Amino acid sequence: MISLKERKRILGAGKLKTVWEGEPLLGSIYSEEEIEAAVSVMRVAQEDVTKGFGYSKPTEDFEREFAAYAGTKHAIALNSAGPGLDLAMRFLKLKRGDEVIVPAINFVAAPLAVLGAGGQVVWGEVNPKTLQLDPRDVEKRITPRTRAIFPVHFNGLSAPVDEYLDIARRNPHKRHGPPAVITDAARAVGGEYRGTKIGKKGLMTVFSFHTMKNMVTLGEGGMVTTDDDDAGAYVRSARFYGGATEVWGSSYVMTKVQAAVGSVQLKKLDGFIAARRRLAQARNGMLADVPGLQLPHEPKDCKHSYYLYTCLVPKAWAGEKRDRLMQMMSEVYGVKCLVANPPCYKSRKLLRDHTAGQDLPLSNEIGARLLCLPIHPAMPDKDNEYISAAFIECMEQLRK
Ligand SMILES: Cc1ncc(COP(=O)(O)O)c(C=O)c1O
Secondary structure, three states: OOOOHHHHHHOOOOOOOOOOOOOOOOOOOOOOHHHHHHHHHHHHHHHHHOOOOOOOHHHHHHHHHHHHHHHOOEEEEEEOOHHHHHHHHHHHHOOOOOOOEEOOOOOHHHHHHHHHHHEEEEEEEEEEOOOOHHHHHHHHHHHOOOEOOEEOOOOHHOOOOOHHHHHHHHHEEEEEEEOOOEEOOOOOOOOEEEEEEOOOOOEEEEEEEEOOOOOOOOOEEEEEEEEEHHHHHHHHHHHOOOOHOOOOOOOOOHHHHHHHHHHHHHHHHHHHHHHHHHHHHHHHHHHOOOOEEEEEOOOOOOOOOOEEEEOOOOOOOOOOOHHHHHHHHHHOOOOOOOOOEEHHHHHHHHHHHHHOOOOOHHHHHHHEEEEEOOOOOOOHHHHHHHHHHHHHHHHHHHHH
């Protein structure tokens, strides 16, 4: 932990020039290379008007490169992750009452995708140390109606996908076989699990390149990876009106300009992750042994991408005191923290009504204790130090 003397020195140097958000609004870094990539696609159309609709090289290149990165047979680019989650659920052809287990501590996109595809959300608790959907809890909630296990790789760390696959194998659905394991990696591109990149394991993985994410494609963007030919063909077809496989579809196509930018960002992704990891590890040292504070946990078989830097405050601080801590960080030190995420049934009435009667005590507690401190690949070391020193100071003030 930073010593008292060091803390006084760091904080005495004055507030930060950058107001860091708990989830910075641009999660990546652009350079001339992305600008050039975007413009070069426009130039192709400027120079040859016949190269409009049918010219798909930038998208094909990006998909091929992303599949190689994830180690999968297929990668299908989309306009954002939300439609990828929707299509993944639609692929299952859920019938009324078919259940999908989703962690309650989550962004709302995955459970909404279950609703949209006509399924029943069954909330699962998370492991309080990793904040990932807890396999032991999945064992308790799986039933003969379970069609899918739908974890999120929460805040950049991989979920324990092999464990869900094992549970699915041991609990096959009578007609459909083992429940599908489909993962939401919107926040976790670049993370690793058991020697694979996130995206390799399970039936399908859905990524986001939204402006806040680890890599970005001009504001919005997404990708689905899979080794399954049927799933790949379905998503590829349904993303553009479904003609290729005669299924329902709409238009979820990524633009070529975005794809060209994506190819550049993908080349830089491991560097962005390395920068996030370096900052996170330095911060882990600076915040080590702060009484009662739980720091982000990285299991031995995972490489965390640190999309967010997620802490849990002491149990006795849940709710009101956690909120005061965040307020003090913002008002006194100009550092914005974020609660990502409380249980989905607390943030959306639609989901609360859909899952009426399901209330998860552990998720409620974690939702009231968690708090994300800002992290970003472009954050200078001195800002990282300042944020850590300010956080220790605020916690000490509130402990008095
Ligand atoms: C966990 C999670 N899932 C899904 C999404 C949806 O991603 P997109 O904005 O690309 O649709 C997000 C985006 O914020 C997310 O954080």
